[in-house]
Amino acid sequence: MDVRVKQEDDKAQLRGDIQHDAEGLATESPLLRIPMLLFNMIASAFRLIRPFGPQLIPLVVFALSIPVVVFFSLSAGWFVWRSIAVGWESTIYLQYGDGTPPHAWVDLRNLSPYQPYDVSVQVVVPATEANYALGNFMTTLSIYTPTNKSIASARRPSIVTPPGPSPMSLLYRANRQVHLDIPLLSSFESGQSNARAYIEFGRSDQWRSLGKGEGKELSVSSVQIRGVVVHKGFRGLLTRFPLLTAMASSGAFLFVSFTILASCILPAVEWRLHSVAGDSNNEPYDKPRRQTSRPKAEPERKYTAPYSISGWLQERRQYHSNSLTKFYYDTLASTPFAFISD
Structure with a gap:
């Protein structure tokens, strides 16, 4: 199914659901109107973002992983600071x-x-x-x-x-x-x-x-x-320089962890985007053709030179159709001259 057509159908269904919910809320009691309205708004939001789920899930995982990486980076710096020898x-x-x-x-x-x-x-x-x-x-x-x-x-x-x-x-x-x-x-x-x-x-x-x-x-x-x-x-x-060493260790751990996390999660997002772009490129599209000023080349006419009498007789047979002439040429074709090849 075409991606654009599917999105238009989802939007039309969403508009119909909202209109139906609004008509139903008008007949309900005031106590249930506000909770139902909030519920419908949340459901509508989920319906809107549902087509973008494959792209949003890796991004959400990436965003939630950032605080964890920062925490472990600070812990690594603290561990290095505690491990450095002091007086x-x-x-x-x-x-x-x-x-x-x-x-x-x-x-x-x-x-x-x-x-x-x-x-x-x-x-x-x-x-x-x-x-x-x-x-x-x-x-x-x-x-x-x-x-x-x-x-x-x-x-x-x-x-x-x-x-x-x-x-x-x-x-x-x-x-x-x-x-x-x-x-x-x-x-x-x-x-x-x-x-x-x-x-x-x-x-x-x-x-x-x-x-x-x-x-x-x-x-x-x-x-x-x-x-x-x-x-x-x-x-x-x-x-x-214990403090500077701890800060450098924490920064290096943060950089390496962030690089590994990005290399594992972001390619999934890019692959999803390329797949969507590929689906949109499969749509029929009439591309106008550019007019060229070059004249069309005429097809070559095949011409077979009658290097033999039999070939010459066969060529002449195509232009004459009366029976007398056909009999005459058939008689000549049976002569020894017909065995002369190209």
Whole structure:
């Protein structure tokens, strides 16, 4: 059936249905008139778009898939941002009075296994004469796997020196403190996502007294262990710009997903449109022919030269029909000259 004729029939049927519904609504009660009118409008809308269903369904699926693709793209960017290695820091609570120098165990979590870190310890000690008189003391760090296998260890000496005068100390009397930054490991790679660290401060000869009887034990206000990311190679480029890397990953995921979605759905729409166009092209159409000024070529006349007597007799027989002449030529055709071929 012709597509145009079918569309005209659908429109005529739709007009008739609307007119019939309008006449029926005029006789119904006012309470049912508005719901029925809305129902008829919705039904009419569906009838109008029914011929375009094969084209609209892929477009609707494509439009509904866009929010899903955007959500997964943002999730991919968030996952990349969470996966990029960052620095870490943990607070240490030292143990005193066990007959050993101040020590503590601390869990190191969420480590990037193959990301190098610079590990250091930040110590805040009171500015007291006992800490000044202690002199050099050792800071020991040992890192173990969860199965108690040693990964790395380091020992560094440190000393507490009196802080210099500050303008604020002249205004009011405050508890003065000394901040120590002790580097321990450089470009350390744990190879594990979780590890345990043992840290110890002080001297092994702390049992000996100093000055007025103080022991050789370091007084500490707070301790923190810190790991700083070492930017090295391509991984270092990512760790230096984590937010930009996450945005680029999200954009790349969105582009690839959108390209795949479009290549899967839009060709169906294009195929439907081409099929409709092909149906419309099948309609009969009288195309006017262009007049040419060239004269028509006359058909060639066939002429057979009488190279033999029999051929000449056959040609002459076509122009003579009386019996006497026919008998004469038949007699000549029976002579030996008739056997002469072309």
